[in-house]
Amino acid sequence: xxxxxxxxxxxxxxxxxxxxxxxxxxxxxxxxxxxxxxxxxxxxxxxxxxxxxxxxxxxxxxxxxxxxxxxxxxxxxxxxxxxxxxxxxxxxxxxxxxxxxxxxxxxxxxxxxxxxxxxxxxxxxxxxxxxxxxxxxxxxxxxxxxxxxxxxxxxxxxxxxxxxxxxxxxxxxxxxxxxxxxxxxxxxxxxxxxxxxxxxxxxxxxxxxxxxxxxxxxxxxxxxxxxxxxxxxxxxxxxxxxxxxxxxxxxxxxxxxxxxxxxxxxxxxxxxxxxxxxxxxxx
Amino acid sequence: xxxxxxxxxxxxxxxxxxxxxxxxxxxxxxxxxxxxxxxxxxxxxxxxxxxxxxxxxxxxxxxxxxxxxxxxxxxxxxxxxxxxxxxxxxxxxxxxxxxxxxxxxxxxxxxxxxxxxxxxxxxxxxxxxxxxxxxxxxxxxxxxxxxxxxxxxxxxxxxxxxxxxxxxxxxxxxxxxxxxxxxxxxxxxxxxxxxxxxxxxxxxxxxxxxxxxxxxxxxxxxxxxxxxxxxxxxxxxxxxxx
Numbered sequence: 001x002x003x004x005x006x007x008x009x010x011x012x013x014x015x016x017x018x019x020x021x022x023x024x025x026x027x028x029x030x031x032x033x034x035x036x037x038x039x040x041x042x043x044x045x046x047x048x049x050x051x052x053x054x055x056x057x058x059x060x061x062x063x064x065x066x067x068x069x070x071x072x073x074x075x076x077x078x079x080x081x082x083x084x085x086x087x088x089x090x091x092x093x094x095x096x097x098x099x100x101x102x103x104x105x106x107x108x109x110x111x112x113x114x115x116x117x118x119x120x121x122x123x124x125x126x127x128x129x130x131x132x133x134x135x136x137x138x139x140x141x142x143x144x145x146x147x148x149x150x151x152x153x154x155x156x157x158x159x160x161x162x163x164x165x166x167x168x169x170x171x172x173x174x175x176x177x178x179x180x181x182x183x184x185x186x187x188x189x190x191x192x193x194x195x196x197x198x199x200x201x202x203x204x205x206x207x208x209x210x211x212x213x214x215x216x217x218x219x220x221x222x223x224x225x226x227x228x229x230x231x232x233x234x235x236x237x238x239x240x241x242x243x244x245x246x247x248x249x250x251x252x253x254x255x256x257x258x259x260x261x262x263x264x265x266x267x268x269x270x271x272x273x274x275x276x277x278x279x280x281x282x283x
Numbered sequence: 284x285x286x287x288x289x290x291x292x293x294x295x296x297x298x299x300x301x302x303x304x305x306x307x308x309x310x311x312x313x314x315x316x317x318x319x320x321x322x323x324x325x326x327x328x329x330x331x332x333x334x335x336x337x338x339x340x341x342x343x344x345x346x347x348x349x350x351x352x353x354x355x356x357x358x359x360x361x362x363x364x365x366x367x368x369x370x371x372x373x374x375x376x377x378x379x380x381x382x383x384x385x386x387x388x389x390x391x392x393x394x395x396x397x398x399x400x401x402x403x404x405x406x407x408x409x410x411x412x413x414x415x416x417x418x419x420x421x422x423x424x425x426x427x428x429x430x431x432x433x434x435x436x437x438x439x440x441x442x443x444x445x446x447x448x449x450x451x452x453x454x455x456x457x458x459x460x461x462x463x464x465x466x467x468x469x470x471x472x473x474x475x476x477x478x479x480x481x482x483x484x485x486x487x488x489x490x491x492x493x494x495x496x497x498x499x500x501x502x503x504x505x506x507x508x509x510x511x512x513x514x515x516x517x518x519x520x521x522x523x524x525x
Contacts, residue, residue, distance in 0.1 A: 166363040170425075173343040173361030174384050174432050184380070188371045265371050265412040 053232040065239030071224070076243050078220040079209050082137070083247060086144020087205035091198060094149045098156025098194075102186075108157075119150050123208065127215035140212040140220070147208025148201035155197025159190025192266065195259040202251035210244060221247075292356070293436060293468040294319035294342060299351035300493075301334075301341060311337045312348065313493025317470075319436075319485075321356075324462070324469040326479035327496075328514060329489025330523045335472040338494065339438045342470065357435025357468070364441040366421035368413040374400065374424045375409030381432035392431075399427040402464075403457055419450035423457060430461065439471045443478070455481055476514050480507045488517040497521055 038058045045057035052060060065072060097115070101108040123143055130139035163186045171185055213222025221240045228236035260267055296317035302308035311334040319325040327335050340346040343359045360381070368377045378396035383389065400409055403423040413421050422442060429437055443451045459482065462469065473479050479486045480502055488498035498517035502510045 164365075164367065166365050167367040167369065169340070169345065170361055170363055170367040171380070171384070172345055173359055173438065174381060174434075175358070176384055180384070185369065188369070191371070263371065265414065 053234045056235040056238060061235050061238040061242065064235035065242065068236055068239065071236075072221075072239060072243055075219060075221045075224040075240070076247070078217075079206075079213065079222065079244070080247060082140040082144050082209040082212070082220065083205045083251060085141045086208055087148055087202055087251065089141060089145040090147075090149040090152055090201050090205060093145065094152025094197070094201070095156055095194065097149075098153050098160060101153070101157050102160035102190075103182075115150065115153055118146070123147055123211050124215055127212050130212075131216040136217055140209060140217060143212035144205045144208035147211065148204035151197040151200035151204065152194070153197075155193045155195075155200075156190060159193030160186055162193065163189045191263060192259075195255065195263070199252055199255050199259075202255045203248050206244060206248040206251060291320050292318055293321045294325075294356070294470065295352075295354040296338070296342065297352045299338070299341060299348040299353060301337065301346065301348045303337070310493040312341070312495075313490075314351070314495050316496055317487065319468050319470055321468050322466045323484040324471055324482055325485045325487060326471045326473055326483035327487045327489055328473055328476060328479045328518070329494065330491050330518075331474070333489050333492045334494030335489055336440050339440050339470065339472060342436075343438055355436055359436040359438055360429045360432045360434035361438040361440065362425050362429050362442045364444045366413065366418070366425040368421055368424055368428075370413050373410050373412055374405065374416065377413065377424055378409075378427045378431055381428040381430070385432065395431055396427070399431045400424070402430065402461065403427045417450070418446050419454060422446065422454055426454075426457065426461065430465065435467060437467045437469045439469060441472050441474065444474065451478070458482065476511050479514065480511050486510060486514055488514055488521070490521050491523060 042058045045055065056064070097111065101111055123146060126146070127139070127143055130142055133139070134142070167185060167189075168181065171181055176185070209220065210222035210225075213220035214226050217223045221244050224240045225237050228234070228240065294317065296315055299312050299315045300310070301312040302310045315334075315338055317325070317327075317338075327338070329335055337346065339361060341348055341353055342355060343361050344355075345361075368374070369380070372380070375393055375396045378399055379389070379392035382392035382395055387395070397409055400406060403426050405420060405423050405427065408416065408420065408424075413424065416424070425442070443454045446454060455478065471479070471482060484502060486500045486502060487496050488500075489495070490497045497520075498513070500510050500513050505513060
């Protein structure tokens with residue numbers, strides 16, 4: 001019997017060796033820069049002493065935010081609900097439309113131009129109409145979804161169309177059906193790009209929710225910014241904006257976490273050059 | 284060409300012509316004839332872009348010829364230049380795909396995948412993702428997938444072209460050893476005369492596109508060195524080699 005040359009792992013890396021290290025330097029820079037701006041803002045406000053209803057200091061905003069925390073939370077719940085449901089709707093509809101466009105050339109030619117045109121319509125103009133046509137919550141969710149669906153579709157189509165042609169060739173030559181190829185090759189291969197679109201959509205869904213609330217709602221952080229600014233409660237307006245930013249960051253982080261959990265091959269020890277097992281060739 | 288019994292021949296390609304594209308159509312295969320004998324390695328050597336990969340696609344049934352006939356006695360597996368493993372699957376699951384596609388249950392496919400990984404010298408690497416492996420190891424994985432698919436005809440499209448010289452030599456040894464065990468009929472596309480002579484029983488020299496076969500050499504008849512010289516001369520005559 002012929003002996004096949006063998007490759008044996010010399011020493012597999014210890015389980016923690018490939019774990020992606022937290023780059024504390026980058027984390028520090030990420031925190032330090034905004035902190036520095038806040039400090040400059042606070043110092044400038046102490047020196048210039050602008051009127052509080054024109055430009056409150058960070059300390060004033062923080063103090064006011066704490067004082068009106070119940071009011072902020074009341075409005076934040078509404079915004080979070082709209083954001084999450086709007087994002088979910090965009091993710092589901094966007095993925096389905098992307099699949100349709102990638103699968104059918106005719107669907108692509110019919111749908112893509114309209115999808116691009118839809119992005120040129122200012123959502124602010126649509127908000128009052130949507131409130132006329134459906135309940136307020138539904139209108140807000142649709143607005144958030146409309147704002148965030150575009151990157152999902154574009155990224156999904158690119159991902160589905162960008163399948164490695166050599167991989168397709170190899171599995172088709174093995175007799176893979178179109179269905180098998182779709183579910184086992186094209187769809188999983190599209191996920192990294194789809195998640196890029198979903199990360200953008202997560203942030204845009206907050207913007208969409210706020211646009212709707214600003215224009216056509218009496219509840220939510222968008223509405224609170226409008227109402228508080230109208231009553232010269234500028235520190236409250238700023239506090240609402242800070243909470244909105246935190247919601248945006250949380251949405252982005254949640255999608256990134258979902259990506260990390262869904263695509264294990266893109267994380268620790270699986271990238272080229274990281275935790276690569278060494279091998280010895282022996283005759 | 285010596286007459287052979289029909290039962291010896293696994294692949295018969297007769298005067299196959301194929302044009303691709305619409306505006307204007309480009310003739311890629313210009314009347315290709317090919318016979319591949321059961322259990323032998325037939326190497327096709329020719330210039331880049333002459334249509335060798337397209338011919339493999341025709342043999343694999345991925346493309347239909349405009350005219351001519353293709354007869355393949357058995358099922359095919361195709362191994363492209365790049366390993367074409369699924370990056371989101373572990374090496375074991377990539378190899379197991381070769382069996383899953385033939386209806387083998389998942390558990391059994393994975394067990395078989397481990398056996399094939401051992402055969403190509405990748406014991407213990409089943410849980411790694413392709414990105415974590417070297418080019419040679421990924422190609423071994425692709426070879427294991429081809430083995431597990433249990434196909435009678437292997438179409439190898441420059442499978443070692445992207446590897447460094449040392450790894451390529453190692454892969455030649457693996458392929459020859461595996462071939463000795465399972466004896467598939469292999470059509471190997473390559474740019475490398477030395478590789479063709481080292482691995483093949485028969486070397487076909489392809490013309491620049493539209494492709495047709497301009498020479499056919501049986502390595503055993505001439506010997507390795509003389510075959511290499513003959514192939515080089517044929518390529519020169521076709522205006523390919525300097």
